[in-house]
Amino acid sequence: MNRDKRRAIFERLREANPQPTTELNYSTPFELLIAVILSAQATDRGVNKATGPLFRDANTPGAILALGEDGLRDYIRTIGLFNSKAKNIIATCEALVASHDGVVPHDRKALEALPGVGRKTANVVLNTAFGEPTMAVDTHIFRVANRTGIAKGKTVRAVEDRLMRQVPKEFLQDAHHWLILHGRYTCLARRPRCGACPLYDLCEFPERHRYADGGSE
Template sequence: MNRDKRREIFERLRDATPAPTTELQYQSPFELLIAVILSAQATDRSVNKATGPLFAVADTPGAILELGEDGLRSHIRTIGLFNSKARNVIATCEALVSQHGGEIPRDRKALEALPGVGRKTANVVLNTAFGEPTMAVDTHIYRVANRTGLAPGKNVREVEDRLVRWTPKAFLRDAHHWLILHGRYTCLARKPRCGACPIFDLCEFRDRHRYAETEPD
């Protein structure tokens, strides 16, 4: 895929969603960090249902620690893997208080040192909370990048590096949100909605014409 085609893809995605953002609900970098930790192998909707009541009573590392692991677990038990996530969130809050004065570090290495925080979570926080031009590659972005030919790669890191390198700078800050939304609602895993795709003619997916003839169940 050449540079002009990539630019056109992002121009169309931008036109469709001029101000994209995460679907996780948050009011501060801390709330975003906790929501992203909780979102692993869970839907944003299920996380939002749990974090709404949670953040109403505990929206700082210190307040979460006051709840304790049992108290936190009672708020997030509707989310998958809530036991391990509760342990990670408590450990993260302890580290934030003891090492960062209760603030979220604007530094990848420091973020990735927090319990339960990997590269993807750090990228989400750096991009969404702090406006850094990072690329948080999840399953949706990995699929879209490979299927469309936008930035094919054999693993998540390879896709991330190619997207960061090949995405025009004007689009890089919002690119991962556009790609997530595209993968979540149009370029679906089992039955992509090629007939409703705004980048259909630019896509290099060889089966796109077949899927354009039918809509998913």
């Protein structure tokens, strides 16, 4: 894909959604960190349903530590892998209190040192909470980047690196959210809604003509 076509794609995404953001509900960097940890193999809607009551009762590391692992499980048991997530969240809260005065660090290395926090989670926090132009490549972004031709790669990290190099700088801050939302609602995994896609004429997906009538996943 050439530079002009890539720029045109992001211009259209920006025109359709000038201020994209996460669909996870949060009001502080800590709440976002916890929500992102919980979102692994879970829907944002399911996470929001659990974190609503949780954050009303406990939205700081100290407050969640006061709940204890068993108490935390009661709030998040509707979310997949809730046992391991509860364990990681308690350990993360302990680390935040012990090493960061209870404050979420604005630093990739420190974030990735927290239990249950990998590169993707760190990228989400850096981008959404702290305004860093990072690219948190999930299954949606991986699919959209490869399918459209925006940034092809065989691994998540390869796609991340290519996006960081090839997305025009003026779009980098919001590109993460545009691509996730596009993959979530238009460029679906099993049956992409190509007929309803604003990027149809710019997309390099060889099969897009088969799905030009839209359809649903």
